[in-house]
Amino acid sequence: MKIQALALAALLSTQAFADEVAFDFKDPKGVNNIVFKLDAPLESISGTTNGISGIISADPAEPEDIEGKIIVDARTLSVPNPLMQEHMLGAEWLDTAKHPEITFEIKEVLNSKKEGNTGTAEVKGIFTMKGISKEVLVPVSVTYLPGRLADRTGGKVEGDLLVVRTNFQINRGDYGIKQGENLDKVSDVIDISLALAGAAPKK
Amino acid sequence: MKFSLRTLARLLALFILSTGLSWWWFSGADMGWTKTYVTIPATDDVTGIQYEVKKEKFVPGVDFLALGTGLSFVIFATSLLFSTKNPKIQQP
Numbered sequence: 001m002k003i004q005a006l007a008l009a010a011l012l013s014t015q016a017f018a019d020e021v022a023f024d025f026k027d028p029k030g031v032n033n034i035v036f037k038l039d040a041p042l043e044s045i046s047g048t049t050n051g052i053s054g055i056i057s058a059d060p061a062e063p064e065d066i067e068g069k070i071i072v073d074a075r076t077l078s079v080p081n082p083l084m085q086e087h088m089l090g091a092e093w094l095d096t097a098k099h100p101e102i103t104f105e106i107k108e109v110l111n112s113k114k115e116g117n118t119g120t121a122e123v124k125g126i127f128t129m130k131g132i133s134k135e136v137l138v139p140v141s142v143t144y145l146p147g148r149l150a151d152r153t154g155g156k157v158e159g160d161l162l163v164v165r166t167n168f169q170i171n172r173g174d175y176g177i178k179q180g181e182n183l184d185k186v187s188d189v190i191d192i193s194l195a196l197a198g199a200a201p202k203k
Numbered sequence: 204m205k206f207s208l209r210t211l212a213r214l215l216a217l218f219i220l221s222t223g224l225s226w227w228w229f230s231g232a233d234m235g236w237t238k239t240y241v242t243i244p245a246t247d248d249v250t251g252i253q254y255e256v257k258k259e260k261f262v263p264g265v266d267f268l269a270l271g272t273g274l275s276f277v278i279f280a281t282s283l284l285f286s287t288k289n290p291k292i293q294q295p
Contacts, residue, residue: 031247033254044235048242048255078257080238081264143250151249163250195252 019059023162023198025070026053029152032196034072038172038187045084045186051076056106056198058162060144062119065109066164070196072102074129093177094130103128107135118143123166129175138168149199159201167193212282216275223271227263237264 025032032052038045051073058066074096079085089096105126112121119142127136142164149159171188173179178186206214227233241262242255 029247031250031252031254033252035255080240080242080262081236082239084236145250148249152247161250163252165252195254197247197250197252 019061020057021060021160021162021200022055022057022068023160023200024053024055025164025196025198027197027199033194034196035193036077037191037193038189039191040183040185040187043185045079047077047079047085047088049073049076049078052196054103056162056164058142058144060146060160062112062114065112065119065121066123066140066142066162067106067109069103069105070194074100074102099130101128104136104138110137117145127170129170130177132175134170134174136168136170138166141165149201152197152199157199157201159199162198162200164196164198165194167191207285209282209285212278212285216278216282219271219278220275223263223268223275227268227271230261230263233262233264235264237267238262 027050030050032050034049034052036047036049049072052070053073054068054070056066056068056070074094075089077085077088077094077096079088088094091097103126105128106123107126108124110122110124112119121140121142122137123140124135124137126133128134142162145161145163147158148161149157152161170190170192172186172190173188180188239259239261240257241260243258244253245256246253
């Protein structure tokens with residue numbers, strides 16, 4: 001009886017593990033992007049980055065139940081004004097020489113709902129910037145696109161895609177970025193929008 | 204036709220002011236900072252992800268306008284130091 005229970009547990013855990021697919025978010029097409037906006041009373045700043053990588057695991061049957069980590073190369077953050085960019089990446093602001101990565105690690109998925117290939121959920125995770133980590137709760141939409149990787153690679157690679165979208169806000173002061181300073185020109189609130197596609201090639 | 208240094212300096216100031224103003228105006232009179240690239244929205248057909256494609260383009264902003272205007276005023280102010288008369292050639 002005990003052996004049967006153990007065998008059943010092993011079978012179930014193997015099945016659960018087998019259902020999970022790892023999606024790689026390093027996108028050679030450069031489509032994956034994060035947009036950040038800061039709207040201060042005197043100045044509005046908008047920038048982007050394509051320097052995104054990371055792995056998210058998801059069960060295609062339950063695409064909203066995700067786990068993993070997204071990594072942004074902070075040195076690739078870009079704004080159209082070169083002087084502003086130099087200041088943004090410099091030691092006084094993001095200090096990308098010492099803190100080259102901005103990360104978001106998924107810890108827990110809450111209130112998940114599924115509709116067709118798309119799922120929505122609130123994801124609790126650890127957002128790390130300039131060496132400071134804070135727990136944040138972000139609304140996430142996840143779409144599973146089976147067999148669509150071939151369409152993006154001109155038929156060279158077969159596999160699935162997972163599209164993750166989210167919009168959330170952080171306060172730069174919480175991450176030690178000139179807390180309470182220059183608020184008239186550089187907003188404390190940063191609006192962040194992510195639209196990322198991860199690829200899972202068939203083995 | 205000979206110009207005094209004062210006149211030459213003022214013409215230069217006028218040229219810088221008008222060029223800077225015209226460049227800024229005809230580039231779209233952007234009220235933000237000067238940009239070295241612009242972004243063009245695009246959509247990925249497969250995923251539907253909307254993204255921005257960067258295109259290198261110099262778009263002068265208010266800092267460019269201020270720099271041109273400031274420089275022309277400095278040259279104009281400097282022109283006041285010059286004499287209004289042409290230097291006379293001394294006959295032996």
